[in-house]
Structures are given as C-alpha cells and as structure tokens.
Amino acid sequence: MIAGMDPNELQRMIETGLPGATVQVRDTTGGGDHFEALVVSDRFDGKGLVERHQLVYNALGDAMRARVHALSLKTLTPAQYQSRR
Amino acid sequence: MATALDRIQSAIAQNKILIFMKGNRNFPQCGFSAATVAVFDELGAPYETIDVLSDPEVRDQVKAYSNWPTIPQVYIGGKFVGGCDIVRELYESGELRQMVKSATGAAA
Numbered sequence: 246m247i248a249g250m251d252p253n254e255l256q257r258m259i260e261t262g263l264p265g266a267t268v269q270v271r272d273t274t275g276g277g278d279h280f281e282a283l284v285v286s287d288r289f290d291g292k293g294l295v296e297r298h299q300l301v302y303n304a305l306g307d308a309m310r311a312r313v314h315a316l317s318l319k320t321l322t323p324a325q326y327q328s329r330r
Numbered sequence: 331m332a333t334a335l336d337r338i339q340s341a342i343a344q345n346k347i348l349i350f351m352k353g354n355r356n357f358p359q360c361g362f363s364a365a366t367v368a369v370f371d372e373l374g375a376p377y378e379t380i381d382v383l384s385d386p387e388v389r390d391q392v393k394a395y396s397n398w399p400t401i402p403q404v405y406i407g408g409k410f411v412g413g414c415d416i417v418r419e420l421y422e423s424g425e426l427r428q429m430v431k432s433a434t435g436a437a438a
Contacts, residue, residue, distance in 0.1 A: 294412055294416045295410060295412050298415070299397060315400070
C-alpha cells in the first residue's frame with residue numbers, strides 16, 4: 246500500500262509551490278488518498294482552469310503521481326474568492 | 331504497431347470529442363470516469379472513448395502528452411479540456427455546451 250498523505254502535508258506542498266496562496270485541503274474519504282482542495286492565488290489571474298490545476302499539480306510533483314489518487318480542485322483568484330463569500 | 335503516442339495523437343485528431351477513461355461508457359470502472367461520460371450523455375453529445383485499462387502504455391503516455399496526472403481526460407476539437415472536475419465546472423457554467431456545439435456543429 247503506497248503511503249497515503251496527510252491533508253496538512255498536502256496543504257504545505259501547495260503553499261510552497263504557490264507562495265502567497267490561500268489553501269484549504271480536506272481528506273474526503275479518510276483514506277489519505279482522496280482530497281478536495283480550495284486554492285486561492287493571484288497567479289491564476291488570466292489563466293484557464295487547465296493551467297490553474299496544472300500549477301497546483303506541478304507544486305505537488307511526484308506526490309501527485311504516487312500518493313494522491315484523487316484531488317478535486319477549486320482554483321480561484323482572490324477577486325473570485327471575495328465575490329463568492 | 332503504432333507507438334502509444336501515435337495512437338493517442340491519431341485518436342485525438344480523428345474524434346471531435348474523445349474521452350480517455352477507465353472502462354467504457356456502459357461499464358465505467360471509476361467514479362470520475364463515470365461522472366465524466368454522464369455529463370456528455372446529459373448533453374446528448376456524440377463522443378468516443380478509449381479504455382486506458384486495456385492499454386497501459388496509452389494510460390501513461392497520455393498523462394505526459396497533456397501534462398495532466400490523472401484519468402479521465404477529455405479532448406474536444408483536438409484540444410485538452412480537462413478531467414472530471416473541470417468538465418463538471420464547464421458544464422455548470424454552460425461553457426461545455428458551447429464547446430460541444432462548436433466542435434460538432436450540432437445543436438447540442
């Protein structure tokens with residue numbers, strides 16, 4: 246069994262890869278390999294959904310391939326996040 | 331036999347809507363693949379699928395091809411659109427219906 250991940254570890258990795266981002270991660274099944282993440286970053290400005298998600302995946306690097314089976318992403322710019330609340 | 335990359339590129343080029351998935355539309359083998367085909371069934375859009383479980387080489391190569399680490403992967407008009415998450419988000423915003431319409435020229 247590939248070692249699962251802890252949501253905080255996943256959060257730290259995304260924050261490291263996207264400095265200044267606001268990140269919230271939830272383990273959706275408790276099994277350490279299905280997660281939901283909200284990521285708010287100004288780096289998403291002017292970028293489509295695919296590019297935004299790729300930025301997050303790149304921040305996770307190999308962890309994404311090996312240890313995370315499913316990661317459901319919400320990627321918002323600060324303006325989008327403000328208008329949603 | 332054509333390389334995995336050749337098979338991927340020709341399949342993408344030959345199909346207006348193509349979904350690389352686990353299983354097939356009638357027997358999806360993963361919840362995300364099932365949810366993705368369900369969206370296109372809902373739109374009544376004509377789409378083709380490739381079962382990556384029966385072609386492990388394609389399963390790996392398609393991730394490198396699109397720089398996207400997971401399956402399913404959806405291509406419309408030869409362009410990578412995203413996985414389950416993005417397809418649902420585009421569906422909810424109505425953007426996916428437009429993309430299908432322009433790719434298939436049909437009244438989706």
